Each structure stands twice: as C-alpha cells, then as structure tokens.
Amino acid sequence: MDMGIRGRTALVCAASKGLGRGCAMALAAEGANVVITARGREALEATAAEIRKATGANVVAVAGDITTPEGRAAALAAAPQIDILVNNAGGPAPGDFRQWDRDTWIKALDANMLTPIELIKATVDGMIARRFGRIVNITSGAVKAPIDILGLSNGARSGLTGFVAGLSRKTVAHNVTINNLLPGPFETERLQATLGTWAKRDGITIEEAAARRRKENPAGRFGTAEEFGAACAFLCSVHAGYITGQNLLMDGGHYPGTF
Ligand code: NAD
Secondary structure, X not given: OOOOOOOOEEEEOOOOOHHHHHHHHHHHHOOOEEEEEEOOHHHHHHHHHHXXXXXXXXXXXXXXXXXXXXXXXXXXXXOOOOOEEEEOOOOOOOOOHHHOOHHHHHHHHHHHHHHHHHHHHHHHHXXXXXXXXXXXXXXXXXXXXXXXHHHHHHHHHHHHHHHHHHHHHHHHHHOEEEEEEEEOOEOOHHHHHHHXXXXXXXXXXXXXXXXXXXXXOOOOOOEOHHHHHHHHHHHOOHHHOOOOOOEEEEOOOOOOOOO
C-alpha cells in the first residue's frame, strides 16, 4: 500500500536508535523527507547515512537535546515546514518514588510530556493551514498498564495522553491527526536497561530476565523497530485521516483486556 506521503517532511525526534530510528526509516522508505534528532552527533550521522542508503530519501541530522528549548529550536529550523511530527525522547530511569525529588519529576515531565506539547504547539497550526498533518507520540504500554518501577514514565506519559485526547478532536476536521503509539517490550537499548533493573531486583541475569519476559508474552518474543516503524508510517499516511486521539498498543498481546 502506498502511504501517500512522498515529498512530505517528517521530524522524527530521538531517532538515532531504537523505535525513533524505526519510524524514521519507515517514513523515509515511503518517500518522506526526514529530519532526525539525537544528542550524540556520531551515532546520529551514522543513522542518517544508513537511512539515506536504504531509502534514497533526503535525511537531515540535527544533533541536540530535544528536551531543551535550544534542541527543539534547532530541530524545527532544519525544515521550512513540518507535515509529520513523531515525538520521542529517552524514557525516565526506573526506581522507587521515595527517591525522586521535585527536580527528578520536572525532568521526566519535560522530556515525556512538555517537550511533545511544545513541538505540537510549534507545528500544528501550520499543518491546519495546509490541511494535512500527522502527529504520532511514542509513549508506552505503561500508560495502559502501569509498570511499578517506571512511575516517572507512568505519570508523565499519562499527562501527555490526557492532553492529546482533547486536542486531537479539535484538529481532525482540518486533516490533522494526533495519535499515540504505546510500545510494550521492543528489542532496543532501552529494553536492555529495563531488563537490567529487573535482573538486579530479582537476583537473576539479564538473559534470564529477558527469557522470562519473552515467555510471559503471548507472542513469545519482543517486538522489532521495523514493526513499530511500519505502524507509525500507517498512522502518518493519507489513509489514516479518520484515526485521531487513539492509543495504539503494540505489545504482542501482553495486555490482557478486551479493550
Ligand atoms: P533507545 O534507548 O533504544 O533509543 C532512544 C533514542 O532517543 C536514541 O536515539 C537516543 O539518542 C535518543 N534520545 C534520548 N534522549 C534524547 C534527548 N533528550 N534528545 C534527543 N534524543 C534523545 O530507546 P527506545 O527503546 O527506542 O525507546 C523510545 C521511547 O519509547 C522511550 O521513551 C522509551 O522509554 C519508550 N519505550 C520503549 C520500550 C521498549 O521496549 N523499547 C517500551 C516502552 C516505552
């Protein structure tokens, strides 16, 4: 299926690795021009080169911390207009809420709630004026089924989800949709870090922790960045204009509820 986004410009935040990279690759494969960001220039440039080689797309790499005003300004300045915005940033560290002070909370809110809202604010009116826009926020399965050690993530991402639920009903009449993609366990560096915390807590190896999580997942495996990117590309496609304000859980069926 042709996603109908050839020549559109996508800003994919935090995309040198993992799920952001998967989204950037899939959008580029559909012919979109892609701006990717990450803090580390070297890994980012390497990813940009890989995406160009694999897809032939125009890829601009902007190094910077997307959770800072400077990082966001640099990302937005890299393209004259943004038609597709994929919001992403590193997730907050796991831990016990008794150890988290106000600064820790503000950092998590900045990264996983306020940064996406700032970027939506900077781009959504242009999308509305041009009558096309697709915004996808990478959140977490923890929004639907909280994970005890990821309280900062549970809290900050739920705030973003509530905000998006309201705004997405205002923009859809202008062919601008806003949806959230909720990853369960995907094979990325972030997952390795989370498995490490579980392994330490339970006194087992990371391999054992990974095997347990695979086994308890109905799919019997972790997801891949390619699968995640493909879902993102569909939500950003011309075919998805009637889907807005949704929370698409991708977790191999791990969440047990009917809805
Ligand atoms: P990852 O660690 O594999 O990749 C994160 C990417 O974001 C890297 O390219 C990194 O350079 C970049 N990045 C991090 N902080 C940044 C910042 N402040 N500014 C710019 N770039 C930044 O992580 P991932 O697994 O791809 O996860 C992406 C998001 O999805 C995270 O918020 C994570 O918490 C969430 N998530 C992941 C999983 C999973 O299983 N992988 C599950 C639930 C939620």
